Amino acid sequence: MNSTLSQPSTTKTRAIVINALFIALTLVATMFINLRLPIMGNGGLIHLGNVPLFIAALVYGKKTGAIAGAFGMGLFDIISGWAIWSPFTFIIVGTMGFLAGLISEKLPGKRVLVNTVAVAVALIIKVVGYYFAEVILYGNWIQPFGSIPGNIMQVVLAGIIVVPLVGRLNKKVG
Numbered sequence: 001m002n003s004t005l006s007q008p009s010t011t012k013t014r015a016i017v018i019n020a021l022f023i024a025l026t027l028v029a030t031m032f033i034n035l036r037l038p039i040m041g042n043g044g045l046i047h048l049g050n051v052p053l054f055i056a057a058l059v060y061g062k063k064t065g066a067i068a069g070a071f072g073m074g075l076f077d078i079i080s081g082w083a084i085w086s087p088f089t090f091i092i093v094g095t096m097g098f099l100a101g102l103i104s105e106k107l108p109g110k111r112v113l114v115n116t117v118a119v120a121v122a123l124i125i126k127v128v129g130y131y132f133a134e135v136i137l138y139g140n141w142i143q144p145f146g147s148i149p150g151n152i153m154q155v156v157l158a159g160i161i162v163v164p165l166v167g168r169l170n171k172k173v174g
Helices: 003-033 050-060 062-079 084-104 111-137 142-171
Strands: 035-038 046-048
Touching: 003 035, 003 046, 003 050, 003 062, 046 142, 050 062, 050 084, 050 111, 050 142, 062 084, 084 111, 111 142
Parallel strands: none
Antiparallel strands: 035 046
């Protein structure tokens, strides 16, 4: 068999496997590595699902980051009985993964700084996105403020774990 003909198929298969792996890792980390806090609104769930999401985005790029976030956390919402949140999560977390990956791919400079900026942008998307999702779902402009501390804590914790780790992973993967 001609190796040139099998190359695109191998690349596609690899991408499918990596995407599926990060969807599963994001789902599992969101579902099983979490802590529920007694905070008003929906801000009482602190989870580590952002860790595999950011690894996917910063190591494998914007497409894998978007897929891992959108499908991994979107599935979590459906499985956990929060299906009404799933469309919002799909868009918000998919955008987080896409933009974090895009920033990491496109910005030149020191990787730690670039990846920190990528996580900071994802943080802004999460806080603003879920604030407006809650405004839509609850019909209230005040109650969603209760979710902001939990959303900040999730992303900052994931950033503290992922940013130092990604430099090492990039060396091994690349």
